[in-house]
Amino acid sequence: MVIEAILKKKNSLKVISLHKNYVSLIKKVRKGNRKAQHEMFELFSPKMLSVCRQYVKSNDVAEEVMLNGFLKVFTHLDSFKSEGSFEGWIRRIMVNESITYLRSEKKIHFKDEAAIDNSVEHVAYIETALEVNEIQKLMDRLPDGYKTVFVLYAVEGYKHSEIGELLQISESTSKSQLFKARKMLQSLVTNENKISYGTH
Incomplete structure (x- = not known):
C-alpha cells in the first residue's frame, strides 16, 4: 500500500456533527468550565498527540507541543464559528504549534531551489x-x-x-x-x- 494512503487513513478527520450535546460542550468551555475543558481534552488529545508527533521526533516534546496547542484551543475558542469540522480547526492549531516549535528550535532550514518537474x-x-x-x-x-x-x-x-x-x-x-x-x-x-x- 502507498505510504501516503496509509498515513492519510490513520489521520483521517472524523466528521463530527455539531449536535446539541457537542455545542453545549463548546459553550461550557468558552465559559471556562474546567470539567468541560477536561472532557474536550480527553476527546481530542489522542489524535492531536499523533498529529504533533508526526512533526516532532520526541514523544515528550510532542506532548508538550500538544498541551501548548490545547491552551490556544481554549483561549481562542471564540474564533471557531461552528462552520466545518471542529476537529479540523483544532488540528490546524496543532500543526501551527508544531511548526512554531520547530522554527523556535531552528530545526527547519530551507533554501530556495528550482522547481521539480x-x-x-x-x-x-x-x-x-x-x-x-x-x-x-x-x-x-x-x-x-x-x-x-x-x-x-x-x-x-x-x-x-x-x-x-x-x-x-x-x-x-x-x-x-x-x-x-x-x-x-x-x-x-x-x-x-x-x-x-x-x-x-
Missing part, C-alpha cells in the same frame, strides 16, 4: 507493507524540513502555495523538499524491506 515529482509514490509506527520511525530519519513539507502535503493535504505561506518559503522550494523527502523515504523503505526479508 511535475512529471518527475509524482513518480515517487512509495509502496510498502510496513505498519504506521514503522513508517513513523523512518520518517523521523528525514531532515525536519523534508519531513514537515511531506506531512503537510501528503498527510494534511495542503497545497504547495499554502505550505509556502505557512513555512515562509517559495512554492518551488516546497515542491523540491517534497520530491527529496519522497526520494529519501523510498530509499529508507527499500533498505528496511531488504532487512525484513533477509536480503540485506
Whole structure:
C-alpha cells in the first residue's frame, strides 16, 4: 500500500456533527468550565498527540507541543464559528504549534531551489507493507524540513502555495523538499524491506 494512503487513513478527520450535546460542550468551555475543558481534552488529545508527533521526533516534546496547542484551543475558542469540522480547526492549531516549535528550535532550514518537474515529482509514490509506527520511525530519519513539507502535503493535504505561506518559503522550494523527502523515504523503505526479508 502507498505510504501516503496509509498515513492519510490513520489521520483521517472524523466528521463530527455539531449536535446539541457537542455545542453545549463548546459553550461550557468558552465559559471556562474546567470539567468541560477536561472532557474536550480527553476527546481530542489522542489524535492531536499523533498529529504533533508526526512533526516532532520526541514523544515528550510532542506532548508538550500538544498541551501548548490545547491552551490556544481554549483561549481562542471564540474564533471557531461552528462552520466545518471542529476537529479540523483544532488540528490546524496543532500543526501551527508544531511548526512554531520547530522554527523556535531552528530545526527547519530551507533554501530556495528550482522547481521539480511535475512529471518527475509524482513518480515517487512509495509502496510498502510496513505498519504506521514503522513508517513513523523512518520518517523521523528525514531532515525536519523534508519531513514537515511531506506531512503537510501528503498527510494534511495542503497545497504547495499554502505550505509556502505557512513555512515562509517559495512554492518551488516546497515542491523540491517534497520530491527529496519522497526520494529519501523510498530509499529508507527499500533498505528496511531488504532487512525484513533477509536480503540485506
